[in-house]
Amino acid sequence: MIQMDPQELLSLCKRRGFVWPAYDIYGGLAGLYDYGPLGSALKNNLEGYWRKLYVQEEGFHELSCPIVAPEPVFKASGHLDAFSDIYVECTKCGETYRADHLAAGMHENPASLSDEQLGKLLKQNDVKCAVCGGDLTSPKRFNLMFKTYVGAGKGKAAYLRPETAQGMFVNFAQIYRYGRERLPVGAVQIGRSFRNEISPRQGLIRLREFSMMEAELFVHPESKSWPKFGSVKDEALSLVPSTGEPRVMKLGDAVKAKVIANETLAYFMWLTHKFAVDIGLDQRRLRFRQHAKTEMAHYAADCWDLEAEIGYGWVEMVGVADRGSYDVQAHITQSGVDLSAFERFENAEELEQEVVRPAFGTLGPLFKGNAKLVAEAISRLTPDIVRGREKVTVDIAGKKTDIPSSCYEVVMKKEKVSGRKLVPHVIEPSYGVDRLLYAVLDHAYTKKDEYVTLRLKPAMAPIKAGVFPLMPKDGLDEAAKRLCNDLVRAGITAHYDDSGSIGRRYARMDEIGTPCCVTVDFDTNKDGRVTIRDRDSAEQVRIRKESAVAAVRAIVSGSSLQDVSKMG
Amino acid sequence: MIQMDPQELLSLCKRRGFVWPAYDIYGGLAGLYDYGPLGSALKNNLEGYWRKLYVQEEGFHELSCPIVAPEPVFKASGHLDAFSDIYVECTKCGETYRADHLAAGMHENPASLSDEQLGKLLKQNDVKCAVCGGDLTSPKRFNLMFKTYVGAGKGKAAYLRPETAQGMFVNFAQIYRYGRERLPVGAVQIGRSFRNEISPRQGLIRLREFSMMEAELFVHPESKSWPKFGSVKDEALSLVPSTGEPRVMKLGDAVKAKVIANETLAYFMWLTHKFAVDIGLDQRRLRFRQHAKTEMAHYAADCWDLEAEIGYGWVEMVGVADRGSYDVQAHITQSGVDLSAFERFENAEELEQEVVRPAFGTLGPLFKGNAKLVAEAISRLTPDIVRGREKVTVDIAGKKTDIPSSCYEVVMKKEKVSGRKLVPHVIEPSYGVDRLLYAVLDHAYTKKDEYVTLRLKPAMAPIKAGVFPLMPKDGLDEAAKRLCNDLVRAGITAHYDDSGSIGRRYARMDEIGTPCCVTVDFDTNKDGRVTIRDRDSAEQVRIRKESAVAAVRAIVSGSSLQDVSKMG
Numbered sequence A, B: 001m002i003q004m005d006p007q008e009l010l011s012l013c014k015r016r017g018f019v020w021p022a023y024d025i026y027g028g029l030a031g032l033y034d035y036g037p038l039g040s041a042l043k044n045n046l047e048g049y050w051r052k053l054y055v056q057e058e059g060f061h062e063l064s065c066p067i068v069a070p071e072p073v074f075k076a077s078g079h080l081d082a083f084s085d086i087y088v089e090c091t092k093c094g095e096t097y098r099a100d101h102l103a104a105g106m107h108e109n110p111a112s113l114s115d116e117q118l119g120k121l122l123k124q125n126d127v128k129c130a131v132c133g134g135d136l137t138s139p140k141r142f143n144l145m146f147k148t149y150v151g152a153g154k155g156k157a158a159y160l161r162p163e164t165a166q167g168m169f170v171n172f173a174q175i176y177r178y179g180r181e182r183l184p185v186g187a188v189q190i191g192r193s194f195r196n197e198i199s200p201r202q203g204l205i206r207l208r209e210f211s212m213m214e215a216e217l218f219v220h221p222e223s224k225s226w227p228k229f230g231s232v233k234d235e236a237l238s239l240v241p242s243t244g245e246p247r248v249m250k251l252g253d254a255v256k257a258k259v260i261a262n263e264t265l266a267y268f269m270w271l272t273h274k275f276a277v278d279i280g281l282d283q284r285r286l287r288f289r290q291h292a293k294t295e296m297a298h299y300a301a302d303c304w305d306l307e308a309e310i311g312y313g314w315v316e317m318v319g320v321a322d323r324g325s326y327d328v329q330a331h332i333t334q335s336g337v338d339l340s341a342f343e344r345f346e347n348a349e350e351l352e353q354e355v356v357r358p359a360f361g362t363l364g365p366l367f368k369g370n371a372k373l374v375a376e377a378i379s380r381l382t383p384d385i386v387r388g389r390e391k392v393t394v395d396i397a398g399k400k401t402d403i404p405s406s407c408y409e410v411v412m413k414k415e416k417v418s419g420r421k422l423v424p425h426v427i428e429p430s431y432g433v434d435r436l437l438y439a440v441l442d443h444a445y446t447k448k449d450e451y452v453t454l455r456l457k458p459a460m461a462p463i464k465a466g467v468f469p470l471m472p473k474d475g476l477d478e479a480a481k482r483l484c485n486d487l488v489r490a491g492i493t494a495h496y497d498d499s500g501s502i503g504r505r506y507a508r509m510d511e512i513g514t515p516c517c518v519t520v521d522f523d524t525n526k527d528g529r530v531t532i533r534d535r536d537s538a539e540q541v542r543i544r545k546e547s548a549v550a551a552v553r554a555i556v557s558g559s560s561l562q563d564v565s566k567m568g
Helices: A006-016 A037-057 A071-077 A115-124 A165-169 A172-178 A227-231 A251-256 A263-278 A326-335 A360-379 A433-444 A476-489 A502-511 A545-556 A561-565 B006-016 B037-057 B071-077 B115-124 B165-169 B172-178 B227-231 B251-256 B263-278 B326-335 B360-379 B433-444 B476-489 B502-511 B545-556 B561-565
Strands: A019-021 A033-035 A068-070 A084-089 A096-098 A140-143 A147-150 A156-160 A185-194 A209-219 A236-240 A247-250 A286-290 A302-310 A313-322 A341-358 A391-396 A399-404 A408-422 A425-432 A445-448 A451-454 A465-469 A494-496 A516-520 A529-534 A540-544 B019-021 B033-035 B068-070 B084-089 B096-098 B140-143 B147-150 B156-160 B185-194 B209-219 B236-240 B247-250 B286-290 B302-310 B313-322 B341-358 B391-396 B399-404 B408-422 B425-432 B445-448 B451-454 B465-469 B494-496 B516-520 B529-534 B540-544
Touching: A006 A019, A006 A433, A033 A037, A037 A185, A037 A209, A037 A263, A037 A433, A068 A071, A068 A147, A071 A156, A071 A165, A071 A326, A084 A115, A147 B147, A165 A172, A165 A185, A165 A209, A165 A326, A165 A425, A172 A185, A172 A209, A209 A263, A209 A433, A227 A251, A227 A263, A236 A251, A236 A263, A247 A251, A251 A263, A263 A286, A263 A302, A263 A313, A263 A425, A286 A313, A302 A433, A313 A433, A326 A425, A341 A360, A360 A391, A360 A399, A425 A433, A433 A445, A451 A502, A465 A476, A465 A502, A476 A494, A476 A516, A476 A545, A502 A516, A516 A545, A529 A545, A529 A561, A540 A545, A540 A561, A545 A561, B006 B019, B006 B433, B033 B037, B037 B185, B037 B209, B037 B263, B037 B433, B068 B071, B068 B147, B071 B156, B071 B165, B071 B326, B084 B115, B165 B172, B165 B185, B165 B209, B165 B326, B165 B425, B172 B185, B172 B209, B209 B263, B209 B433, B227 B251, B227 B263, B236 B251, B236 B263, B247 B251, B251 B263, B263 B286, B263 B302, B263 B313, B263 B425, B286 B313, B302 B433, B313 B433, B326 B425, B341 B360, B360 B391, B360 B399, B425 B433, B433 B445, B451 B502, B465 B476, B465 B502, B476 B494, B476 B516, B476 B545, B502 B516, B516 B545, B529 B545, B529 B561, B540 B545, B540 B561, B545 B561
Parallel strands: A236 A286, A465 A494, A465 A516, B236 B286, B465 B494, B465 B516
Antiparallel strands: A019 A033, A068 A156, A084 A096, A084 A140, A147 A156, A185 A209, A209 A425, A236 A247, A286 A302, A302 A313, A313 A425, A341 A408, A391 A399, A445 A451, A516 A529, A529 A540, B019 B033, B068 B156, B084 B096, B084 B140, B147 B156, B185 B209, B209 B425, B236 B247, B286 B302, B302 B313, B313 B425, B341 B408, B391 B399, B445 B451, B516 B529, B529 B540
């Protein structure tokens, strides 16, 4: 394997228009990058393929929620209280540092230390500011969400979402209804997220503003089998379990041996791996690493990261987690709104269970004309929702209405019931777009005697074909331009180029990963044929001019130059 | 024309999963909406078609820049100083109001009043808080950008972009280089923008977070003709000029009569109109309204809004403006970085002109080993950039370097020059995605005897085909599911449904704009045919099962049911 130097790759990215540091004319801001024309196209291709897999083929429902979200959302999710890093600040020049990063090498796991212990450790080692040599403050907590205020005057506190997931959790009732009230039902979202990193320094790997593709699959808490699992159970993945040795295991065996918690999780690990390979990652440099119990959120049942080996080492690209009922339950508790699913029994059953009963004596005088509607709304609540609250908020005739706890009580009741309410569990595959895009470039980059080729998968390549006249004269240029237009009209991104030697033009296209080039030469007028050249082998075949659009389309779909040459 | 009630349309949107108020379980936040599955699909289709027009066909380069941007960007653009509204606040309950909105009806143009005059007017009319009747404060200015801070500790002030345009202006040098240093060169960006509206109340029309599709065409300041203009000069548009009567004019005539400032502007007005009609807006309810001189930014040469007549009245959908050199010049001035283009003369000319000359005596001792590089960088500056500044910042060996004004001087010089620097002008078509999407729904909505049909253009429809078994039994359901899968595998969004009467199922699909439905019935097994039904005419034809995928694809491309019936 080549150990790819990130600086070399970022330099190519900048020079050719994939990505570059944002707001550079004003000195930039660490952790913010622009996608240029080639980067945008690659990003669109990557996201488009993901949408095809998850929305078209797996049937997830796509949402698009606002980035700005009100405070209670993150109170519920835990981000407001616990989404923070520890930093120290230079007392002289104000430079800030992640405290745990500074302590690397002084302790085997600085992330496990308390704020106080970290401070002591830095003091003992006499750590100073790397910029000016000044003294550092004690460690302080810093919430990684960007805060802002909505509305004039004081405004309401709000945050830029640190992940797209919460927008889907708070909409579970909408998603469940849209899916005709059946489990499993899944939602996806592709969009920007934000983390106010203390001192991001790793290019596209640690950004303050980044794109995510997240899927939230809402499943029955007691049924995590997956109908399509049978078709992938013999597929093998490279696993690094939290206990025991790394190994390659068939998914069926991994679930049977309880290495992977359940079929659904295993299926989406397989789909994630397929996605990664299809966009061009080298499967020899991919592995799934399981979170250790201590590393995992307390509520999560199991969590696996797809890691890719790139110039920065092994880096997390995708997390696939069984998050249990945590997320939906947290929003039920915070909002008092019922976000449960309903499981219909095959036959109605006689059950003794806790129910919420309206206290008519209290609610009658309080709600008067609306008392009946309020009583009905109360009857639909579950004991879980009301327990320990002083009031619940429900929708009465389209209006949010507070109902004090004196209006209801939790009682045992024996009755024939047609089903039961349940809070769904969530299986979440969460993809980092920018990291995946960077890894695609890293794995595609090859250099031989200073000649750089990006071996991108044709379906991902920003430009599908270079179109050249051998010389820009004698009508060759006109013919090449017409051919280029034909490709564009057929929906294929093509690039016309007539400047410099033909070798230079090939080199420019190879360097940005264009899978093929089509050249019109002096023989074209005589034999009606053009030359089509393959990026990776540099081989060339001549085909009829009229076949050029079909030939490029075939190459984009994965055909070899040999197949194409048969088109005549 | 139907006067569409926004509440009726928003209610359909919410019920069927197009859009709904965001964060509803927490009481929501005015001006924030979620796109549900159907809304997301419609939005993707709309943006995809725009990208096809601008990027594929017109050759614009797509960028994707961060939403969070540092303060100097908006200092340069003018947003920091001038992007504000005037509000008053209730002294009792804290409710806020746009002062000019409250003054509507008390003055013929409240927006033209000074803050003081507005305050007086409200006082004279004894305006109170509409919520609690409390007294209102004097008018105050409120900047509409969302502010936040980047980095730990105090952090750096930053803003959520109020438009995507600035990301392209600050990148002019990158875009120009990517386009091989030729004018015109264009960039586009599709993405979220943010305006902290004081009290947004018009659904999707006035959002605090919204999507834009913006194009910035950088053109030669003295050459605003457009090669393709000839092909559209005989097309007629409905114009409302700032002076004179509304009229329908051919574009060629409008440019000749100087009603529209130049060919380039007129061409992009045509393209905007074409886009609007292609996505499904009714051209009888479209017009271009020219900004009055007083309404236009002082630097703009000409500006036209595409307006659509919807339930809220005539509403701006797209702005097409000639912004002159304002934007690029503003960033040159603010940053001190050279963002000019270079015009190469056909023959080198002898010219006497002002140039920036290095003062070697000063810069030598100051920059030592780098003096030569600094001198070269100085020679590349234009007098415009250095004039009146105490220092300029240039890139020396990849590092931003400050050069004090003592290191250069502006002198007249007669020399043979091969070309000249110029600051490009900008033609900007700026599209509001959410408004366009709302207008598409508004114009597509039809109701007859309470039966609702969304007559969406097939290419825009979120779902292209409903696939039904006549009854979910006797294998009809299996056959219909197979057919649905065939469509999905062919990349066509299809929806299987077997619940309720066939009439109910048609109605559900008509209500969300699905252009056709395919039904498998008891005859299918005998004659191998399925029924395909057209949404708008409710007509049906029977075609061979094997033709179903091709038939749906043809309908999505605009074929009629008659054409499809010929497929056999």
